[in-house]
Amino acid sequence: MDSPPVNIPSWTPSVSPTRSPPKVKNDDLEMNSFSSQVEHNIPSRIPTMFYEFTSFSATPPPRHHTQAQPEYIPAAPSFQIGNEINSPIVEPVNLLNAREANCVKHDAGGLGSQSDGVFLTWENLWVTVSAGKDGSRPILQGLTGYAQPGEVLAIMGPSGCGKSTLLDALAGRLDSNTRQSGHILLNGHKQRLAYGTSAYVTQDDTLITTLTVREAVYYSALLQLPDSMSRSEKRKRADTTIKEMGLQDAMNTRIGGWGNKGLSGGQKRRVSICIEILTRPKLLFLDEPTSGLDSAASYHIMKRIAGLAKQDGRTVVASIHQPSSEVFELFHNLCLLSYGKTVYFGPASTAEEFFLLNGFPCPTMRNPSDHYLRTINKDFDPDIEQGYGKSITTEEAINSLVNSYKSSKIGQQLGEQIAEIHKNGGGVLEKGSQASFITQSMVLTRRSFVNMYRDIGYYWLRLAIYIALCLCVGTIFYDMGHSYGSIQARGSMLMFVAAFLTFMSIGGFPSFVEDMKRGIDHFVYFALVLFACTMLVESLMMIVASIVPNFLMGIITGAGIQGVMILSGGFFRLPSDLPNPFWKYPMYYVAFHKYANQGLYKNEFEGQTFPNDQIGGAPTISGGRNFEKRMANADGLF
Numbered sequence: 001m002d003s004p005p006v007n008i009p010s011w012t013p014s015v016s017p018t019r020s021p022p023k024v025k026n027d028d029l030e031m032n033s034f035s036s037q038v039e040h041n042i043p044s045r046i047p048t049m050f051y052e053f054t055s056f057s058a059t060p061p062p063r064h065h066t067q068a069q070p071e072y073i074p075a076a077p078s079f080q081i082g083n084e085i086n087s088p089i090v091e092p093v094n095l096l097n098a099r100e101a102n103c104v105k106h107d108a109g110g111l112g113s114q115s116d117g118v119f120l121t122w123e124n125l126w127v128t129v130s131a132g133k134d135g136s137r138p139i140l141q142g143l144t145g146y147a148q149p150g151e152v153l154a155i156m157g158p159s160g161c162g163k164s165t166l167l168d169a170l171a172g173r174l175d176s177n178t179r180q181s182g183h184i185l186l187n188g189h190k191q192r193l194a195y196g197t198s199a200y201v202t203q204d205d206t207l208i209t210t211l212t213v214r215e216a217v218y219y220s221a222l223l224q225l226p227d228s229m230s231r232s233e234k235r236k237r238a239d240t241t242i243k244e245m246g247l248q249d250a251m252n253t254r255i256g257g258w259g260n261k262g263l264s265g266g267q268k269r270r271v272s273i274c275i276e277i278l279t280r281p282k283l284l285f286l287d288e289p290t291s292g293l294d295s296a297a298s299y300h301i302m303k304r305i306a307g308l309a310k311q312d313g314r315t316v317v318a319s320i321h322q323p324s325s326e327v328f329e330l331f332h333n334l335c336l337l338s339y340g341k342t343v344y345f346g347p348a349s350t351a352e353e354f355f356l357l358n359g360f361p362c363p364t365m366r367n368p369s370d371h372y373l374r375t376i377n378k379d380f381d382p383d384i385e386q387g388y389g390k391s392i393t394t395e396e397a398i399n400s401l402v403n404s405y406k407s408s409k410i411g412q413q414l415g416e417q418i419a420e421i422h423k424n425g426g427g428v429l430e431k432g433s434q435a436s437f438i439t440q441s442m443v444l445t446r447r448s449f450v451n452m453y454r455d456i457g458y459y460w461l462r463l464a465i466y467i468a469l470c471l472c473v474g475t476i477f478y479d480m481g482h483s484y485g486s487i488q489a490r491g492s493m494l495m496f497v498a499a500f501l502t503f504m505s506i507g508g509f510p511s512f513v514e515d516m517k518r519g520i521d522h523f524v525y526f527a528l529v530l531f532a533c534t535m536l537v538e539s540l541m542m543i544v545a546s547i548v549p550n551f552l553m554g555i556i557t558g559a560g561i562q563g564v565m566i567l568s569g570g571f572f573r574l575p576s577d578l579p580n581p582f583w584k585y586p587m588y589y590v591a592f593h594k595y596a597n598q599g600l601y602k603n604e605f606e607g608q609t610f611p612n613d614q615i616g617g618a619p620t621i622s623g624g625r626n627f628e629k630r631m632a633n634a635d636g637l638f
């Protein structure tokens with residue numbers, strides 16, 4: 001006999017099973033689960049209670065499971081009780097009190113000992129971007145919330161809802177094309193995030209691909225940690241942090257990138273986190289720290305981050321996609337966003353209750369965070385929600401949740417909690433110490449050197465091309481002599497070399513931009529290095545062109561200088577990498593100044609002597625009267 005067909009339950013982007021009316025199909029797994037819940041209904045409870053998460057006066061919304069309450073209701077987190085509770089199973093614990101105990105009464109919760117921690121609050125935070133003719137487009141719409149020491153605040157929401165923007169706004173890193181309004185306070189004061197007080201793990205890993213994990217973290221430790229720490233202490237800190245992030249087995253593996261595979265995506269994320277937590281910042285922003293990690297690694301990483309927060313009273317704000325239920329349990333507070341609006345802000349543990357009481361119960365055996373995200377994502381699910389006993393669009397569902405949160409007691413008391421945080425205040429953040437500029441320059445140079453000699457495509461290949469080209473050019477201009485006719489040849493050659501270097505240098509921009517991403521301090525360093533090196537290279541080129549009579553020799557020497565510069569790493573990298581249109585002018589200067597100094601113009605034309613002092617030296621050559629006259633006499637040389 002044929003066995004009956006088995007319907008394998010599968011996820012579809014259509015009706016969310018748990019939000020569907022109770023059309024019980026016995027062959028549907030989730031519906032079976034639902035029908036089992038039906039048997040545990042608690043009909044008398046719902047109409048008689050006041051809802052913590054709904055407005056004070058509002059009667060409870062009609063629920064589509066009027067007769068069928070999921071069996072997990074008794075286990076739901078505590079919530080405030082209204083007049084009576086008919087269910088004997090529900091514990092009459094005041095949610096707000098629980099929340100206050102957890103979040104606002106810092107001292108009672110043991111946070112008083114973390115008085116040097118950072119309390120971060122934001123109120124009515126708006127971020128908009130210009131939308132061309134249509135005016136401006138809001139990304140964040142009046143968000144309010146807080147993060148406090150010892151706790152992890154998770155920011156969740158569908159892709160594009162504004163999680164990164166919120167993190168950027170809080171960390172003061174918004175793009176220049178955005179406009180921000182609202183109040184963001186640290187310890188109740190308006191103040192800047194001083195160096196060393198905060199760290200930000202960005203969504204994209206900006207790591208030097210040629211370094212090993214140990215080198216990357218160690219160099220970062222040398223750059224960030226103060227000079228008062230010895231090198232061995234810094235190395236120890238780097239090693240400890242690597243181990244904390246579970247990377248001990250990959251310590252000597254190169255990070256790798258395009259073309260040369262090294263670490264996996266998840267391992268790179270962990271290296272990025274390592275680098276940021278090296279300084280043990282009081283305030284840590286993490287933009288999707290677990291993306292690319294498997295669930296076990298995500299759990300361990302988040303557990304360590306939560307442990308660090310708790311142990312040292314650090315404040316952690318992390319945006320996160322799809323945390324597993326174990327990871328979700330590590331969060332203290334949850335900020336749930338949907339298209340720039342707050343759907344929920346409060347203890348992560350009571351979010352489930354919020355959804356339940358607003359008609360969107362999380363089914364058993366489903367990860368709550370998946371349920372929340374699915375409920376408030378309208379990108380793929382336009383018209384399917386089942387809330388309050390009727391079909392509503394996802395947009396309506398989102399709006400009802402947003403409004404419900406706003407009018408709920410917990411939403412309304414958020415302002416009071418923030419006011420209390422402000423009242424308690426806290427110290428003004430002190431700037432942490434870092435390595436001195438000299439140390440940073442030396443470490444950056446060393447790191448750049450290691451990076452360059454390991455990068456074959458970028459560096460060795462380029463050197464080979466330079467040498468080959470120099471030989472070609474040298475051959476063409478071989479033995480040009482010292483006649484007047486050679487002036488043009490010298491000018492042409494120098495022009496060619498300058499133009500060639502300029503075009504070759506364009507390839508250096510990406511690495512420069514990469515370095516800029518690593519921090520403004522590094523940018524300042526590179527700006528200074530660029531200036532110093534430009535001066536150095538120009539001086540050397542002038543010297544070479546002035547003293548080497550044979551251009552083949554000159555060019556080979558020039559190539560040698562270029563090679564030495566490349567080989568010697570960081571300090572000499574940028575002149576060969578960055579275009580410098582001003583080079584050609586000093587080169588003209590060199591070409592003609594040489595002759596001027598040697599008095600080569602003397603008696604060459606019209607039997608007339610032009611002493612050097614009349615030529616006026618190099619600065620007047622380009623526009624000088626004598627120079628023009630001489631050039632006119634030079635029989636079409638220019």
Ligand SMILES: Nc1ncnc2c1ncn2[C@@H]1O[C@H](COP(=O)(O)OP(=O)(O)OP(=O)(O)O)[C@@H](O)[C@H]1O
Nearest residue numbers: 129139158159160161162163164165166175177178
């Ligand atoms: N500087 C900006 N200029 C223009 N639009 C921006 C800017 N920053 C963010 N946006 C827009 O704001 C919205 C939210 O972006 P954001 O990066 O904050 O989302 P997200 O929630 O972090 O998304 P994901 O989870 O996919 O990383 C997006 O539509 C994005 O295009």
